Amino acid sequence: MADDPMLPRVARVRRRRRDGPQVWTLETEPEGGSLAAFAAGQFNMLTAFGVGEVPISVSGDPAEPGRLLHTIRAVGPVSTALTRLEAGAALGIRGPFGAGWPMSEAAGRDVVIVAGGLGLAPLRPALYRLLAERPRYGRIVLLYGTRGPEEILFRREIESWRRRLDIDIEVTVDHATAAWHGHVGVVTTLLARAGFDPHQALALVCGPEIMMRFAAAALGEAGVADEAIWLAVERNMKCGIGHCGHCQLGPVLVCRDGPVFRYDRLRTLLPVKEM
Amino acid sequence: MEDLTQIILGHPFFAGLDPEYGRIVCGCARNVRFEAGDYLFRAHAPANELYLLRHGRVALEVTAPERGTLTFQTLGAGEIVGLSWLIPPYRFSYDARALELVRAIAMDAACLRAKCEADHDLGYEMMKRFTPVLLRRLQATRLQILDVYGPHG
Numbered sequence: 531m532a533d534d535p536m537l538p539r540v541a542r543v544r545r546r547r548r549d550g551p552q553v554w555t556l557e558t559e560p561e562g563g564s565l566a567a568f569a570a571g572q573f574n575m576l577t578a579f580g581v582g583e584v585p586i587s588v589s590g591d592p593a594e595p596g597r598l599l600h601t602i603r604a605v606g607p608v609s610t611a612l613t614r615l616e617a618g619a620a621l622g623i624r625g626p627f628g629a630g631w632p633m634s635e636a637a638g639r640d641v642v643i644v645a646g647g648l649g650l651a652p653l654r655p656a657l658y659r660l661l662a663e664r665p666r667y668g669r670i671v672l673l674y675g676t677r678g679p680e681e682i683l684f685r686r687e688i689e690s691w692r693r694r695l696d697i698d699i700e701v702t703v704d705h706a707t708a709a710w711h712g713h714v715g716v717v718t719t720l721l722a723r724a725g726f727d728p729h730q731a732l733a734l735v736c737g738p739e740i741m742m743r744f745a746a747a748a749l750g751e752a753g754v755a756d757e758a759i760w761l762a763v764e765r766n767m768k769c770g771i772g773h774c775g776h777c778q779l780g781p782v783l784v785c786r787d788g789p790v791f792r793y794d795r796l797r798t799l800l801p802v803k804e805m
Numbered sequence: 806m807e808d809l810t811q812i813i814l815g816h817p818f819f820a821g822l823d824p825e826y827g828r829i830v831c832g833c834a835r836n837v838r839f840e841a842g843d844y845l846f847r848a849h850a851p852a853n854e855l856y857l858l859r860h861g862r863v864a865l866e867v868t869a870p871e872r873g874t875l876t877f878q879t880l881g882a883g884e885i886v887g888l889s890w891l892i893p894p895y896r897f898s899y900d901a902r903a904l905e906l907v908r909a910i911a912m913d914a915a916c917l918r919a920k921c922e923a924d925h926d927l928g929y930e931m932m933k934r935f936t937p938v939l940l941r942r943l944q945a946t947r948l949q950i951l952d953v954y955g956p957h958g
Contacts (some may be wrong), residue, residue, distance in 0.1 A: 552956070569849050647954030677954040704949045708874040711904060712866065715878045716945040723881065736954040744944070 535771050538577050538622030539565065541598070543615045550681050552604040554613040555589060557597060560623055564718060565596045567804065570655035571630030571790045575770045576600060577622030578611035581607040585767040585785070586612075587652035590685060592659060598623075601651035601683070606618050627770040629790050631656040631734055632760055640668040642754070644745045646675050646717055646737020650683045652762050652789075661697065668695045668731075671724045675717025678703050679710045698724065717741065718748035728753030735793075736762040743800055746793050753789070759793035763800070779805055809834055813910060816857045817855040818934060826927055839903040845886060852889035854911045857888035860941045861907035866900045877949070877958050878942075879904065889944075890914035893937060 532623050542562040565574070577583045584606075590599030604610040607728050615621060633656065641660060645653050660670055672691070676682055682701060694698050700720045702713035713720065717737075733754050735745050742761050749759050765784050767777040772786030782788065782798045797803060806931055810831040813819050819827065836854070841844060845856055846896060856863075863886050865878040875926065877899075886909075889897050921928030 603956070654897060675954070677952070681954070702879075704952070704954065706876045706878060707872075708864075710864070710876065711860075713879050714876045715880075716948045719945065722883065738947065740951060740953050 535624060535627075535794050536769065537554075538575070538583075541623045543617050543619045543621065545617060546613075546615065548604075549601055550683055552613070553601060553663045553681075553683065554604070555599055556612065556615065556621075557590075557599050557722075558621065558623065559596075560597070564596050565598065565623065566626060566628035566747075568592055568655075569630035570633060570659055571652055572626040572628050573652075573764070573767070573770075573789060574598075574600065574623050574625030574627065576602075576608075576609050576612055577655045578615070579620065579622065581611040582608040583624075583768075584608045584612070584621070584629075584649060585764060585770065587762070587764070587789070589651040589654050590658075591662075592655050601648065601654075603648050624770060627767075628785055629787065629791075631762075631790055632732070632792075633659055636660070636732045637666050638668065640731040641670050642724065642726050642731050642733045643670070643672045644717060644721075644733060644735045644737070644748070644749070645672065646741040646745070647681070647685065648695055649762070650674055650676075651739030653682065654687075656734055657691070661691070661694070664696055669726050670734065671726050672697060673717055673720040673724060674698045674699070674701045675720070675737070676701075676703055677705075679706050679712070700724065715748075716744070718744055721752050729755075729760060733759045735759060737765065739800060746797070756794040756797060757792060757801065760790055761793055761796060762789045763791060763796065764789050809836065809910070812836075812859070813857070816859070818857055818885050818938075822930065826930060827853065829920055829924070829927060830912065830917065833913040833920065834910050835913075837909050837911040839907040839909070841903055843903045843907075845901040845903065845907070845909075848897055848899050850897050852895040852897050853889060855890040855913065855914055855916050855917065856886040856888060856901075857910040858884050858886060859908045859910065860905045861909055864902050866902055868900070874900075878945075882948045884902050885938060887914075888935070890917065890937065 539560045541558040544559045545557040556689045573585045573587045586600040604613040658790040765786040766777045772783040777784035808825045812844045843850040862881045
């Protein structure tokens with residue numbers, strides 16, 4: 531990180547890859563050397579010069595800090611501008627910020643990853659680490675739900691993980707044509723079929739907030755304690771360092787205390803619409 | 806018959822059911838098998854049976870002009886198919902198609918309704934098992950309608 535965490539570093543796009551409808555992964559290279567090493571689940575503030583700045587989770591492998599990946603969906607003006615950057619184009623980067631996934635707590639336990647839509651991107655660094663140190667963990671289960679078959683993120687990588695045989699992967703979509711032979715239905719329906727020990731499992735959940743609330747409830751019904759469920763919440767993050775207060779959620783600042791939180795800390799906060 | 810009762814009592818839908826009730830509902834049950842591509846039932850057909858899935862997956866489908874067949878849910882072993890057996894006018898609203906070899910227990914809907922009507926304790930027991938399934942599917946449907954993975958999810 532630069533000495534001043536509010537000062538973006540200039541980076542260049544090394545490669546740009548389409549990972550779904552309106553979703554692109556940018557591989558960037560900061561000028562003057564790599565940023566500080568990042569932990570799985572941390573995010574950077576990316577600037578599209580002349581347009582604005584947005585928080586984007588790092589989607590690459592923490593063991594390869596020189597290969598800085600961010601997976602972005604073109605939704606608003608800034609994210610759209612970022613996804614349009616071609617190789618060689620400049621952008622600004624500040625970070626990494628926030629608290630990541632509790633990888634050390636996962637050791638020796640079953641790990642259940644529940645991802646929804648683009649929420650697979652912030653979880654991919656955790657998956658890289660889990661698979662790189664596979665013997666340290668019990669069963670690893672990835673349950674992924676998305677809108678339709680054509681919107682499955684990192685499809686080739688999911689297929690290659692499936693071939694490893696030491697990770698259980700189930701993918702479901704909200705709706706499909708008859709050409710799709712996989713599961714159809716919400717991601718929580720996959721939990722009943724997932725073979726893991728709920729009493730010693732650690733669950734990592736990322737996706738739209740509504741999906742995460744239902745996933746956390748379903749994990750609870752399956753016997754996973756609130757203290758063993760972790761969610762990534764990305765709300766209104768602006769400064770990234772807990773100064774501006776835009777991302778305040780009751781007693782926490784999402785950018786500083788999160789974006790990854792233990793569920794028991796957020797359970798009563800997430801449904802409050804006044805926050 | 807005893808084996809079928811044990812199979813029914815071993816199905817998650819009937820987990821914990823009083824064995825006496827197991828014997829009663831078993832009188833409405835039979836083993837069935839569907840090959841991949843077979844229909845368990847078609848839309849608008851009378852809901853004459855309820856299926857307890859034991860093996861294989863089933864797609865619930867609707868057909869829309871110019872869009873073809875759309876799958877909105879798949880169900881697998883341990884789940885039930887054919888909730889319309891319970892609610893008048895007892896007609897299915899969609900197609901249920903086997904995606905692979907499916908083994909199931911088919912329960913005669915009229916028989917089951919008659920037994921529930923004759924013994925309200927059994928009926929209440931059945932309602933306590935069906936209502937959570939209905940609620941889960943309603944909540945899932947709401948999430949699908951909300952399109953949470955869309956651009957504004």
